[in-house]
Amino acid sequence: MSHWTTLREFPLDQDLTELARFIQRCHLPLRISEEGNRQRLSTPDPRLGDLLLPLLDRWSAGELDLDQVRVEPVPAEPPEAGPAPDNAATDAADTSADNTSADNPGTEPPPAAPAQAVSTLPSWPWHRTPLSLVLIALCFIGWLVVRENLEQLLAIYPQPSGGFSPGNSSLAWHLRNGEYWRLWTPAILHFSLPHALFNAMGIWILGRPLEARAGKLAFAALVLIAAPVSNLAQYYWSPQILFGGMSGVVYALGGSVFVLQRWQPQWSDVPAGIVALMVGWLLICATGLFTFIFGVGIANAAHLGGFVSGLLLTALYCLAGGAKNFAASGVRENDTTA
Incomplete structure (x- = not known):
């Protein structure tokens, strides 16, 4: 070394x-x-x-x-x-x-030793991205909750078979009983360890650069709005299905990165092509091919709802002047690069 x-x-x-x-x-x-x-x-x-x-x-x-x-x-x-x-x-x-x-x-004059490429991807200090680290921890906590069969405390109950109307739905029953946390908590639930790992990796790659640049308040607003939007999108799309996972939030982060990389083309904290890969995965899953081959259900509506909410919220953020925090991929105050 x-x-x-x-x-x-x-x-x-x-x-x-x-x-x-x-x-x-x-x-x-x-x-x-x-x-x-x-x-x-x-x-x-x-x-x-x-x-x-x-x-x-x-x-x-x-x-x-x-x-x-x-x-x-x-x-x-x-x-x-x-x-x-x-x-x-x-x-x-x-x-x-x-x-x-x-x-x-x-x-x-060049240095005596041959020049070597320098990575432009930041390695953020822990104190700059506490909310992202909490989200990553919640992915694995949610997996443990499901392992212990405690998901009924956090999930939106699936709608019984029969006619569906918003006023008589299982979600309406939760809200009438004051269980408003269920608008957010399905994002915590993860039904397998690979599921938790995949979403944790997405937050590590996308969430930490966003939080470090935009700040904790803006990042928290994005997550707190995107989570219920993606959960509600999935519930109303398939009310009879039990669902969970942080994927909707991860797709909201992807939508945010998509807007920022076009608003500030020089910003390169997130590797190029990540958002294209996410959109490609969304389209593949939407065809039902993955579910047909592996027999695993995919919350496509949550992904789409999260992505759209990330696009819209970040566009508003940029219009309000927040894009200046992403003006350059280089080091700004308190940034750390490796």
């Missing part, structure tokens, strides 16, 4: 988005992390410090625009050429530094 050396520290309130874009664009072996109430720029190759620190000094002083700086390889000297005098190396370094001004951007 590489040993990472700290090149420079920055205060938490300093916006390092431009630096993060520079690292990503030039494929430099650097990372930005939050440690000890500071933002740290680290590298596995300490030799990079001699090349980058003068550049960072000028950037911090406002003399340099990193978006105008590019890194290009320097051709190696022919084998027959003799070693250059010591002062030649110094002159070359001085010339390179002079050429990286904002008025006349030049080239920056």
